[in-house]
Structure formats: structure tokens, C-alpha cells
Amino acid sequence: MTPSGTPTMLVTGGASGIGTSVVERWLNAGGRVALLDVNEEAVQKACARLGTDRVYGHVADVRNDAEVAAVVGAVATTFGGVIDAVVNCAGIAQPIVAAEGADEDWTRMIDIHLNGTMRVCRAAHPYLKASGRGAIVNISSIAGTLGLPGRSNYCSAKAGVEGLTRGLAVEWAPHVRVNAVAPGYVQTPMIDTLIADGKLDARPIVARTPLDRFCDPDEIAAVICFLASDLASFVTGQTLRADGGLTIDGNWYGVSSGGNDD
Ligand code: NAD
Numbered sequence: 350m351t352p353s354g355t356p357t358m359l360v361t362g363g364a365s366g367i368g369t370s371v372v373e374r375w376l377n378a379g380g381r382v383a384l385l386d387v388n389e390e391a392v393q394k395a396c397a398r399l400g401t402d403r404v405y406g407h408v409a410d411v412r413n414d415a416e417v418a419a420v421v422g423a424v425a426t427t428f429g430g431v432i433d434a435v436v437n438c439a440g441i442a443q444p445i446v447a448a449e450g451a452d453e454d455w456t457r458m459i460d461i462h463l464n465g466t467m468r469v470c471r472a473a474h475p476y477l478k479a480s481g482r483g484a485i486v487n488i489s490s491i492a493g494t495l496g497l498p499g500r501s502n503y504c505s506a507k508a509g510v511e512g513l514t515r516g517l518a519v520e521w522a523p524h525v526r527v528n529a530v531a532p533g534y535v536q537t538p539m540i541d542t543l544i545a546d547g548k549l550d551a552r553p554i555v556a557r558t559p560l561d562r563f564c565d566p567d568e569i570a571a572v573i574c575f576l577a578s579d580l581a582s583f584v585t586g587q588t589l590r591a592d593g594g595l596t597i598d599g600n601w602y603g604v605s606s607g608g609n610d611d
Contacts, residue, residue: 355403356380357428358577359421361411361469362439364391366537367488370570371436376403378574383424385409385417385469386439411439411465412457421472432476434577437466437487437510442539444499444548455502462506463513470517474525483525484577487514491592493531499548507531511588518586526585528576533592535564557601559594 358375362368363384372382376399383405386392392406405427409416425432440462445454466487477483492500493507511529518527534540534554540563543549555562572591575581590596 356433356578357382357431358434358436359383359385359424359432359469359473360436360438361385361465362437364388364395364406366438366539367532367535367566367569367573368436368438369395370566371438371573372399372404374567374570374574375434375577376401380433381405381428383407383420383427385411385420385424387411411437411468412460414468417465417468418472421469421476425473425476428476430476431480432473433480433482434484434486435469435473435477436573436577437469437485439465440488440539442503442543444543445502446499447501450502458502458506459509462503463509466510467513470513470527474521478521478524481524482579482582484581485514485517485525485527486573486576487527487529488573489514489529489531489588491531491533491590491596493529493588494590494596514588515586522585526576526581528581528584528586529588530569530572530576531588531590531592531596532569533558533564533590533595535566535569537566557595557598558592559598562593564591564593 358380360368360371363372364386372384375382381403385407387410389408392408396404396406407420409420470485487510489510490507492504493511497504514527514529544551569591572589
């Protein structure tokens with residue numbers, strides 16, 4: 350913890366969607382947050398909108414090792430040499446037909462989601478260790494478990510993130526806890542764009558989700574902040590599925606309960 354006792358957090362992809370909701374939750378709980386994002390305009394807008402001196406915006410691409418190291422070092426200096434929590438939300442969606450995809454598109458997906466997560470974790474590790482309560486939360490997806498057509502790049506990246514989470518959890522114990530959250534479909538700009546572009550159909554998703562709706566980003570932020578906080582002090586190496594029951598629903602062939610199924 351920082352000398353002032355205020356818990357500190359670094360959020361990548363913090364200028365949009367789930368990342369911004371995490372920033373808001375941590376601020377509302379009294380913490381200090383640094384957000385890192387590749388989108389400079391979005392960083393400026395997010396910081397201006399949040400309007401507090403407890404948020405610090407940084408522009409960097411998680412694909413660039415030097416940029417990541419520089420930002421993480423600057424954030425640690427701001428926070429007095431200690432970072433209590435890191436949340437890796439930076440990500441893209443780029444559906445591609447596997448047999449036709451270009452190598453650079455495949456590499457981009459893996460480089461942002463998997464390698465980018467590793468770069469940030471590696472750079473932040475000494476400062477998380479110094480915290481004495483350090484926690485990392487990575488972001489997987491239902492795609493870390495399920496096979497999705499046109500998303501073999503995304504499925505591979507997210508399965509990799511879950512493996513990385515387990516590996517680091519063991520290697521960095523007992524000093525740093527490492528967990529992941531695997532959301533279902535969350536109403537963010539990423540999903541809105543896929544739907545608008547005709548690459549995702551909302552209706553079958555809702556029909557296939559036992560909780561019968563899309564998720565609000567703040568519902569994922571709540572799970573992330575739980576895992577990042579001392580409330581989860583004995584939890585490490587886990588991927589927590591927050592998907593409205595989508596991946597545990599075995600009722601796709603219509604089993605009857607024999608009762609009234611509302
Ligand atoms: P979003 O598009 O709203 O936000 C992603 C943010 O990451 C953006 O601000 C973007 O600028 C930033 N980013 C992209 N590439 C970057 C890079 N190279 N370096 C730094 N920042 C970069 O998306 P979201 O829905 O909030 O997604 C956040 C994370 O959650 C992603 O990893 C995504 O795969 C995952 N996820 C989302 C959903 C969903 O339904 N929205 C479901 C499961 C998992």
C-alpha cells in the first residue's frame with residue numbers, strides 16, 4: 350500500500366468500456382488510479398470527465414515494451430514506488446476467417462491480448478511485490494473456453510491469458526495474486542461496433558444466456574475490483590466466469606425440468 354494508505358491501481362484499456370468502469374469503481378472506493386490506453390483522445394476525455402486529482406492518464410501501446418516499461422515506471426513513481434493492483438483490459442475485436450487471415454492480423458491479436466498482458470505484468474511485478482498485497486486481474490472471455498467461428502485468433506489469445514494467469518499465480522506467490530475474469534457479452538463500444546457492423550447478432554446471444562440479457566460493464570468491474578481487493582486475499586490462479594451462465598448452460602437441447610420453467 351502507498352504511504353498514504355490509499356490503494357492504487359493501474360488499468361490498461363482504461364479509456365473505454367470495462368476498463369473505464371473499473372477506474373470509476375476504484376475511484377468511488379477511495380483509491381487512486383492510473384489508466385493506460387493507446388487512444389490519446391479517449392484518455393484525455395476520460396480523465397476530464399472523471400474530474401478528480403486521483404486519476405492519472407497515460408498514453409501507451411501494450412504492444413510496445415519500452416512504452417509499457419516507461420508508463421509503469423512513471424505510475425510507480427506517482428504512487429510512491431508501490432502499485433497495489435493491475436488490471437489488464439486493453440483489447441480489440443477483429444473477427445477473421447481463419448483460412449484467409451493474414452499473419453500480421455493473427456500476430457496483432459496475440460500481441461495485444463496475450464503478450465501485452467505479459468508485458469504489463471512483468472513491468473509492474475516489482476511494484477506489486479513491494480505492495481505486500483499486490484494483485485493482478487487479467488481479462489479473458491467466454492472465448493477462452495468456447496470455440497467461436499471467425500474468432501480463432503481471439504479464442505487463442507484468451508485461452509493464453511488464462512494459462513498465463515495460472516503460471517504467474519504460482520510463480521509470483523506468495524507476494525502477488527493473479528486471477529482472471531471471463532466475461533460473457535458486455536455492452537461496451539467493442540460489442541456495439543461488432544453488432545453495428547453485422548458481425549454479431551444480439552438476439553441469439555440473449556436467448557442463449559440463462560440470465561437473459563447482456564451484461565453492464567459495471568457488473569464486470571465489480572468482479573474485477575473484488576479480485577483486485579483484499580476481499581479475495583486467498584484467491585489466486587482462478588478464472589472467474591461472469592457470463593450470465595452462458596458457459597454452464599447445458600440446456601441447449603431443451604431438457605424438461607418437469608415443472609414450471611419461468
Ligand atoms: P473497448 O473497446 O470498450 O475498450 C478497449 C480499450 O483498449 C480501448 O480504450 C482501446 O483503445 C484499448 N486498447 C486497444 N488496443 C490497445 C493497445 N494496443 N494498447 C493499449 N490500449 C489498447 O472494449 P471492452 O469491451 O471494454 O473490452 C475490454 C476487455 O474485455 C478486452 O480485453 C476484451 O477482449 C474483453 N472482453 C470484452 C467483452 C465484451 O463483451 N465487451 C467480453 C469478454 C471479454
